[in-house]
Structure formats: C-alpha cells, structure tokens
Amino acid sequence: xxxxxxxxxxxxxxxxxxxxxxxxxxxxxxxxxxxxxxxxxxxxxxxxxxxxxxxxxxxxxxxxxxxxxxxxxxxxxxxxxxxxxxxxxxxxxxxxxxxxxxxxxxxxxxxxxxxxxxxxxxxxxxxxxxxxxxxxxxxxxxxxxxxxxxxxxxxxxxxxxxxxxxxxxxxxxxxxxxxxxxxxxxxxxxxxxxxxxxxxxxxxxxxxxxxxxxxxxxxxxxxxxx
Amino acid sequence: xxxxxxxxxxxxxxxxxxxxxxxxxxxxxxxxxxxxxxxxxxxxxxxxxxxxxxxxxxxxxxxxxxxxxxxxxxxxxxxxxxxxxxxxxxxxxxxxxxxxxxxxxxxxxxxxxxxxxxxxxxxxxxxxxxxxxxxxxxxxxxxxxxxxxxxxxxxxxxxxxxxxxxxxxxxxxxxxxxxxxxxxxxxxxxxxxxxxxxxxxxxxxxxxxxxxxxxxxxxxxxxxxxxxxxxxxxxxxxxxxxxxxxxxxxxxxxxxxxxxxxxxxxxxxxxxxxxxxxxxxxxxxxxxxxxxxxxxxxxxxxxxxxxxxxxxxxxxxxxxxxxxxxxxxxxxx
Amino acid sequence: xxxxxxxxxxxxxxxxxxxxxxxxxxxxxxxxxxxxxxxxxxxxxxxxxxxxxxxxxxxxxxxxxxxxxxxxxxxxxxxxxxxxxxxxxxxxxxxxxxxxxxxxxxxxxxxxxxxxxxxxxxxxxxxxxxxxxxxxxxxxxxxxxxxxxxxxxxxxxxxxxxxxxxxxxxxxxxxxxxxxxxxxxxxxxxxxxxxxxxxxxxxxxxxxxxxxxxxxxxxxxxxxxxxxxxxxxxxxxxxxxxxxxxxxxxxxxxxxxxxxxxxxxxxxxxxxxxxxxxxxxxxxxxxxxxxxxxxxxxxxxxxxxxxxxxxxxxxxxxxxxxxxxxxxxxxxxxxxxxxxxxxxxxxxxxxxxxxxxxxxxxxxxxxxxxxxxxxxx
Numbered sequence: 001x002x003x004x005x006x007x008x009x010x011x012x013x014x015x016x017x018x019x020x021x022x023x024x025x026x027x028x029x030x031x032x033x034x035x036x037x038x039x040x041x042x043x044x045x046x047x048x049x050x051x052x053x054x055x056x057x058x059x060x061x062x063x064x065x066x067x068x069x070x071x072x073x074x075x076x077x078x079x080x081x082x083x084x085x086x087x088x089x090x091x092x093x094x095x096x097x098x099x100x101x102x103x104x105x106x107x108x109x110x111x112x113x114x115x116x117x118x119x120x121x122x123x124x125x126x127x128x129x130x131x132x133x134x135x136x137x138x139x140x141x142x143x144x145x146x147x148x149x150x151x152x153x154x155x156x157x158x159x160x161x162x163x164x165x166x167x168x169x170x171x172x173x174x175x176x177x178x179x180x181x182x183x184x185x186x187x188x189x190x191x192x193x194x195x196x197x198x199x200x201x202x203x204x205x206x207x208x209x210x211x212x213x214x215x216x217x218x219x220x221x222x223x224x225x226x
Numbered sequence: 227x228x229x230x231x232x233x234x235x236x237x238x239x240x241x242x243x244x245x246x247x248x249x250x251x252x253x254x255x256x257x258x259x260x261x262x263x264x265x266x267x268x269x270x271x272x273x274x275x276x277x278x279x280x281x282x283x284x285x286x287x288x289x290x291x292x293x294x295x296x297x298x299x300x301x302x303x304x305x306x307x308x309x310x311x312x313x314x315x316x317x318x319x320x321x322x323x324x325x326x327x328x329x330x331x332x333x334x335x336x337x338x339x340x341x342x343x344x345x346x347x348x349x350x351x352x353x354x355x356x357x358x359x360x361x362x363x364x365x366x367x368x369x370x371x372x373x374x375x376x377x378x379x380x381x382x383x384x385x386x387x388x389x390x391x392x393x394x395x396x397x398x399x400x401x402x403x404x405x406x407x408x409x410x411x412x413x414x415x416x417x418x419x420x421x422x423x424x425x426x427x428x429x430x431x432x433x434x435x436x437x438x439x440x441x442x443x444x445x446x447x448x449x450x451x452x453x454x455x456x457x458x459x460x461x462x463x464x465x466x467x468x469x470x471x472x473x474x475x476x477x478x479x480x481x482x483x484x485x486x487x488x489x490x491x492x493x494x495x496x497x498x499x500x501x502x503x504x505x506x507x508x509x510x511x512x513x514x515x516x517x518x519x520x521x522x523x524x525x526x527x528x529x530x531x532x533x534x535x536x537x538x539x540x541x542x543x544x545x546x547x548x549x550x551x552x553x554x555x556x557x558x559x
Numbered sequence: 560x561x562x563x564x565x566x567x568x569x570x571x572x573x574x575x576x577x578x579x580x581x582x583x584x585x586x587x588x589x590x591x592x593x594x595x596x597x598x599x600x601x602x603x604x605x606x607x608x609x610x611x612x613x614x615x616x617x618x619x620x621x622x623x624x625x626x627x628x629x630x631x632x633x634x635x636x637x638x639x640x641x642x643x644x645x646x647x648x649x650x651x652x653x654x655x656x657x658x659x660x661x662x663x664x665x666x667x668x669x670x671x672x673x674x675x676x677x678x679x680x681x682x683x684x685x686x687x688x689x690x691x692x693x694x695x696x697x698x699x700x701x702x703x704x705x706x707x708x709x710x711x712x713x714x715x716x717x718x719x720x721x722x723x724x725x726x727x728x729x730x731x732x733x734x735x736x737x738x739x740x741x742x743x744x745x746x747x748x749x750x751x752x753x754x755x756x757x758x759x760x761x762x763x764x765x766x767x768x769x770x771x772x773x774x775x776x777x778x779x780x781x782x783x784x785x786x787x788x789x790x791x792x793x794x795x796x797x798x799x800x801x802x803x804x805x806x807x808x809x810x811x812x813x814x815x816x817x818x819x820x821x822x823x824x825x826x827x828x829x830x831x832x833x834x835x836x837x838x839x840x841x842x843x844x845x846x847x848x849x850x851x852x853x854x855x856x857x858x859x860x861x862x863x864x865x866x867x868x869x870x871x872x873x874x875x876x877x878x879x880x881x882x883x884x885x886x887x888x889x890x891x892x893x894x895x896x897x898x899x900x901x902x903x904x905x906x907x908x909x910x911x912x913x914x915x916x917x918x919x920x921x922x923x924x925x926x927x928x929x930x931x932x933x934x935x936x
Contacts, residue, residue: 009266056930056932057266071264090935107839110573229798229799232903278928282920296905297905300901301902304902308788388792
C-alpha cells in the first residue's frame with residue numbers, strides 16, 4: 001500500500017553541514033500488517049517515517065501512498081492526504097498544554113470543516129473506546145503517563161486513518177504500559193488498520209503483534225528481516 | 227497640501243501597500259526563474275512556502291484597494307469646499323492633473339487584484355501549481371500599476387492648495403481659478419439607455435448559458451467587459467439623473483453620499499464584482515487543457531459565470547427600480 | 560460554502576482559546592493598541608467637531624464683510640459708505656457693525672466687545688460670556704467697571720449671561736448697546752468697525768464684491784465662504800499636524816506589533832508544530848493567525864474609539880487642554896456636539912488596523928511555515 005523507490009532525503013544541501021538522512025531506500029509496506037523500523041538513532045527512522053507519512057518531501061526518488069504518487073505534491077495536497085490516511089503517535093506526546101483532553105483530540109479535525117458538534121461526538125466516542133472518557137474535560141497536564149498515551153492514540157484515530165504511525169512511542173513508558181500500548185495496537189490491526197512503528201525497544205519489535213521488521217542503518221536498509 | 231486625516235490615512239495606506247508589493251516582487255522573480263515542482267530540493271520547498279506569503283499579501287492588497295477606492299472618493303468629496311467652483315468630489319478631483327488618473331488607476335488595480343485572486347484560487351486547486359509562473363508574471367506586470375497609484379495619489383494630494391483668503395485683499399486677489407465642472411459631453415440619453423439594457427441582457431444571458439452548458443466563455447467574458455464600460459457610461463448619462471432627480475446633475479460620486487441613501491455603494495460593488503468574476507472566466511479559459519485543471523476548471527468557471535450574471539442582474543434591477551421610483555420624468559418617456 | 564463556514568468557526572474556536580491562554584502577552588498588546596486608537600480618535604473627532612461647530616456658527620454670519628484698509632491695517636470705516644453699497648443691485652441689506660477688544664488689567668484677559676443688533680439691552684446694561692463671568696466672578700445684577708478712551712470710568716450692569724451653548728465663541732464676549740460702545744471707545748457716530756451686507760443671490764457675491772472694490776477702493780471684501788474655507792483648512796492643518804506628530808508613536812506601535820508577532824515563545828512554536836503535525840496546513844495556521852489579529856484589532860479599535868469619543872465629547876478633550884490653552888486666560892468650558900461620521904472611522908481604521916495588520920502578516924507567515932516534522936525530532 002505504500003511504496004518507496006530510491007528515496008533520498010538530504011538536509012542543508014550544499015552547505016558545510018550537509019547531511020543525507022535517507023540514501024536511496026526501496027521499500028514496500030503491506031496493508032493491514034504491523035511493520036517496525038528498527039535501528040540506532042541517526043539511522044533515519046524518523047526521517048523515513050516523515051517521508052512515508054506525507055510530512056516531508058523526498059529530495060529525490062519516488063513515493064506512492066495507496067497507489068497515488070505523492071512525490072511532488074505541494075503541501076496543500078500532501079496535507080490533505082496525510083489528514084485522511086495517517087494518524088501519528090509521537091515519542092514526546094505532543095499534547096497542547098492548557099486545553100482539555102477533549103480539545104486536544106478534536107484538533108486534527110478542525111480544518112476539515114465538519115460541524116463542531118459532530119467532531120465533538122466522534123472525539124468523545126474515541127475517548128470512550130480507549131477507556132479515558134471520564135478524563136475528557138481534564139487538563140492534559142493532570143493525566144498520568146498511560147492516560148496521556150491513550151489520549152494521543154485517540155487523537156491519531158480522529159480522522160479514521162488507514163495507517164497509524166508511531167515514532168518511538170514507547171520510549172518513555174514502563175513495561176506494563178508498553179505491553180498495554182501494544183495490545184491496543186493489536187486491536188487496531190484487527191480493525192483493519194496498517195501499523196508502522198519505529199522503535200529500538202525489543203519489547204516492541206519482538207512482539208507477536210509485529211509482522212515484519214526492517215533494519216535501518218545510516219539511511220539504508222541493512223537487511224530485510226522477519 | 228491639505229493635512230486632512232483621511233488624506234494622511236490614504237497616503238500611509240498606499241505606501242504600505244507599495245511596500246508589500248515591492249517586497250513580494252523578489253520571491254515572484256525567484257519563482258519565475260527557479261520553480262520546479264518536480265524537484266524536492268530545499269530551494270523548491272522554500273519557494274513553495276514563500277508563495278503562501280505572496281498570496282496572503284495580495285489578498286490584503288485587494289481588500290485595501292476596495293476600501294481605499296471608496297475612501298478616496300469620500301475624501302475628495304469632503305475637501306471640495308476648499309476650491310472655488312468645486313461642488314463635490316468631481317470638482318475636487320479636477321483641481322490638478324493627478325486627480326482623475328489616480329482614481330482610474332485605483333479602479334484598474336482593484337479589478338486586476340480581483341482577477342489575480344481568482345487565478346490564485348484556481349492555481350491552488352491544481353495539484354501541481356499549474357498556473358504559478360503565469361500568475362506571478364501577471365503580478366509583476368501589474369505591480370508597477372500599484373506603485374503608480376501611490377505616486378499619482380500622493381501627487382494629487384501634495385499639490386492641492388486650498389483657495390484661502392490672502393492677507394490684504396479678500397476674494398478678488400485670491401487664486402482665481404475656477405474649477406467649475408463643465409458640462410462634460412455625456413452620451414445622449416436614449417441610446418445610452420438602450421445600449422445599457424441590451425448589453426446587460428446579453429451579458430446575463432451569455433453568463434447563464436455558460437453556467438448551464440459550460441460554453442461560450444470568451445463571449446461572456448467579453449460581454450462582461452462591455453457591460454462594465456456601458457454601465458459606467460449609463461451611470462454618468464442617465465442613472466445619476468434619476469437618482470438626483472435633476473436633469474443636469476451627472477456626478478457619479480454624489481450617489482455615494484448619505485442624502486441618496488448611500489445607493490452608490492451597492493451599485494458600484496455589484497458592478498465591479500460582476501466585472502471581476504466575468505473577466506475571471508475569460509482569463510481562465512486558455513488554461514482549460516492543462517491536465518491538473520481539466521477536471522476542476524469547468525465547474526469553477528460555471529460558478530464564476532453564474533455569480534457574475536447574478537451580480538449584473540442585481541445591478542440592472544437596482545437601476546430599474548431607481549428609475550421607476552424616481553420623481554423625475556424625462557422627456558421622451 | 561457551509562464547510563468553509565464550519566472550518567472558520569473551528570479555527571476561530573482554536574484562536575480564541577489560544578488568545579486566552581496567553582493573557583499577559585495579549586493584554587499588553589491590547590492596551591497599547593487601544594491607546595494608539597484612543598489618541599488618534601481623540602485628535603480626529605476633536606478637530607472634526609470643532610470644524611463643524613465653526614461652520615455652524617458661521618452659517619449665521621453675514622455673507623460679506625467690508626473693512627477699510629489704511630496702509631495695510633484695518634481702520635474704522637465711515638458709515639456713509641453704506642449709501643454707495645445699498646445702491647448696488649443685489650444687496651438686500653447692509654449695516655454697520657461695531658466691535659472691538661478691551662483689555663482688563665484685573666483679570667489679565669482680553670474681552671471681545673460687540674454691539675448686538677437684536678438683543679434687547681437697555682443703556683448701561685451688558686450681557687457677558689461665561690468666561691468673563693468666571694474671570695471677574697460677575698453674575699446677573701453685578702456691576703463691572705470699564706475704563707474709557709479718555710481715562711474715565713463707566714459702570715455697566717450685568718443683565719445676564721450669554722447662553723453656554725455657544726461657549727466656544729462667546730466665552731470672552733460682552734454685548735452692549737451702541738451708545739455705551741461709542742461712549743467707551745470714543746468712536747463718533749459717523750464711524751463703524753466694519754460693514755456687513757446680505758445679498759439675495761449668493762452667486763452674485765463676487766460681482767458685488769468687485770463693484771464695491773471699484774466704488775470704495777480703500778476697502779477689502781471678505782466673503783463668509785472664504786472664512787469657512789480658511790477655518791476648515793486651519794483645522795485640518797492643525798489636526799493633520801498633530802497626526803503627523805503622533806506618527807512617531809504610530810511607528811513605535813507598528814514595531815511593537817511586529818515584535819510581538821515575531822517573538823513566538825518556545826511554547827507557541829511547539830504548539831504550531833503540533834498543529835502542523837496533526838494535519839493543519841500552512842494556510843490553516845495563517846488563517847488562525849489572521850483571526851487572532853482580527854480579534855485583537857477589533858476589540859482594541861472599538862475600545863479605543865469609545866474611549867476617544869468619551870474623552871472628546873464628555874470631557875471636552877481634557878487631555879489636550881494644556882496644548883490648546885496656551886496663554887489663554889479665558890479658556891472656555893465647552894461641550895462639543897458629537898459629529899462622527901463614516902469617513903472618520905475609515906481614516907482611523909487606515910491609520911491603526913491597516914498598519915497593524917501589515918506588520919503582522921510576515922511574522923504570521925513565518926510562524927505558519929514551521930515544518931510538521933519538527934515535532935518528531
């Protein structure tokens with residue numbers, strides 16, 4: 001469902017601190033499976049995720065998402081595809097402080113133009129699905145680590161995306177919470193979603209939820225592993 | 227010079243607008259020379275981001291031109307008392323050779339900015355920015371007009387010298403220049419009325435045809451331009467007479483005043499709006515075969531044509547109501 | 560169309576909550592902005608209102624004044640000149656006018672003395688303006704002493720105060736009878752201060768003025784319209800000058816606005832990054848910033864205008880008093896009539912909201928182009 005062909009990404013091209021994060025990657029991501037990108041920091045996992053997730057444009061090479069080429073799409077269209085296709089869960093939770101859980105979850109849907117009330121309804125539904133409905137009106141600063149984690153998952157699900165991308169999402173979680181997280185992901189996969197994770201946590205890439213592990217090193221795929 | 231607050235406001239405003247236009251010129255040039263949507267290089271990404279800025283600035287310029295057009299006329303009207311023989315804005319603008327040119331250039335800039343925004347709107351809907359180079363070329367071509375407007379407007383205001391009492395001798399030796407608005411030769415009434423209604427009906431009809439069938443776009447656009455000119459002449463020639471209920475008062479500016487219910491505003495705004503949308507249809511038609519636009523352009527053009535037609539219709543409707551309700555009865559009707 | 564409205568509504572929701580979350584920074588901006596609008600509004604309302612008042616007062620003034628000029632200076636005019644003037648076709652009425660200035664050493668003020676044509680005063684009695692009343696603490700029934708041209712003293716009784724409505728022009732005015740005036744200043748019956756006339760058809764004014772210039776070559780003719788024009792010009796000039804002086808402050812305000820808009824705190828930057836990461840597009844963020852600017856602008860604009868209005872029309876521009884008063888001893892207590900119209904508001908808009916918006920467009924754009932993947936790093 002997602003394909004990359006000789007994708008490259010260079011930062012600060014032409015300057016003394018030029019840095020090639022991705023050096024010609026060929027990759028195919030299967031639908032409805034959980035794929036993990038594994039590798040040390042600096043191997044380009046995050047950059048690769050941002051290329052796949054329509055957050056950044058490749059310096060060269062080609063990328064297709066759900067059959068549509070996104071390589072040269074201007075930001076406007078890229079963002080439209082991203083909104084509808086991808087849901088992101090970040091390493092730093094990236095919740096906006098000072099507003100409630102509910103508002104945080106509703107944010108991704110604002111620019112899509114649906115009526116406020118229907119956005120709210122959906123958000124509450126998701127919070128309920130993840131068992132944190134009682135915390136809907138609390139400030140996000142007051143949530144525990146696990147609760148906050150579930151809020152970000154709810155937010156990622158807001159626009160009903162086909163793919164969930166999680167970048168080192170368990171880095172700050174203890175074992176129990178990590179296992180909880182993986183369980184939720186398993187349920188999402190059962191619901192038909194595709195999962196794409198970046199992690200160097202063995203609990204993640206050795207989990208039975210995961211179908212495929214891709215090793216990255218220095219911007220290249222080291223060897224395709226199972 | 228007359229240091230009226232409105233004068234200062236207009237000069238300050240147009241200086242700001244000129245600054246924005248000049249500021250946008252450089253990225254516009256960069257786009258013309260280096261734009262390559264296929265490239266993922268950082269340079270290209272930076273250029274893409276800059277286009278957001280230029281669009282925002284130009285949307286602002288458009289809004290400003292609209293407001294300042296009316297404020298300019300208002301101000302000219304307010305200062306008419308300073309000039310012997312000037313009865314209203316029409317007289318004030320006549321005082322020095324910069325007045326009417328400034329007004330005309332303002333009007334042109336308003337129309338051009340509107341068309342640019344339509345181009346921009348369509349360009350943004352195409353997934354590969356199909357019109358970007360043409361759009362910025364168009365911008366660079368009309369940017370000098372915006373600068374010209376600032377200069378003309380400033381020139382007009384700075385050269386205004388009110389007819390004041392001179393120290394010893396009162397009237398007789400104060401600047402005895404008369405700015406009486408001479409009877410400009412206006413188009414004879416009956417042909418003007420006929421032309422106005424005929425052209426309007428043709429334009430509206432053509433617009434509706436374009437809306438329904440998607441064809442005849444150049445025709446409609448041309449008719450819109452013609453309708454614009456004919457309507458302006460109509461205002462000068464007979465519409466104003468009915469509004470003022472005076473067979474000799476042809477001024478196109480007094481209809482903006484409170485005494486006449488500010489009727490000038492809806493009249494001019496519908497006319498200008500209809501013209502911009504109508505011209506927009508024509509400006510877009512050469513691009514109908516570009517791949518990324520081929521699907522969406524027809525729908526956009528139809529909507530533009532419909533809106534333009536409705537606006538022209540409202541304009542004609544207002545005019546007709548004004549004529550019917552007027553207490554003036556002109557010979558021959 | 561509906562989805563566009565929904566989208567705006569949602570974005571406004573975010574914008575409002577964002578503004579409230581940064582109360583301190585936005586409060587500072589709001590206060591400064593309001594102050595700027597307040598100052599501009601005060602100047603514009605004040606000068607405009609004074610102009611209108613002047614015009615209203617002048618409306619009753621005679622259409623033409625004829626004064627005698629000797630060696631470039633205004634001299635008393637023979638009343639016999641009226642004969643020649645009355646014969647000119649088109650002149651409907653012509654009379655002499657008596658008025659002058661009187662320096663009062665007790666209060667240190669200059670009064671304007673005038674003989675009023677229609678006021679029912681009897682000999683020995685005067686009407687005084689409220690400024691005179693305040694300066695000499697004189698009220699109805701009191702007596703004021705005046706020193707005549709030959710050093711003797713005459714006493715005049717105050718029959719009443721000139722109504723306060725026209726305080727702007729009548730504050731320092733004293734009305735008296737013709738006999739008292741001539742007695743005070745030693746002006747013979749053959750002379751008057753100047754001559755005023757009314758004409759039937761205003762269009763003939765310049766023709767009549769020309770005729771008078773021919774018949775009475777030692778006079779000058781002043782038209783009411785010219786006075787009005789000059790008056791207007793002076794007020795516009797003064798008002799405009801004040802605005803130009805305020806432009807320094809306006810510039811500072813623009814720089815301040817630019818600075819505030821550019822100086823995103825780390826928290827704000829993070830927030831925008833999050834928005835971009837969860838699916839907001841650059842134009843959505845620009846939209847949010849636009850609404851932010853609009854909310855701030857509109858609230859500051861309306862507050863500033865209301866305060867300016869109150870300042871000018873309820874406190875008679877108290878803050879400008881030191882500037883306007885100068886050495887004036889008889890500064891009038893006046894109440895201006897509100898004369899606010901659309902063009903004043905438009906000028907204010909152009910001088911405040913427009914520069915503010917321009918100053919914030921570029922910083923808003925800079926904030927909005929943050930890359931969505933910055934939050935991933």
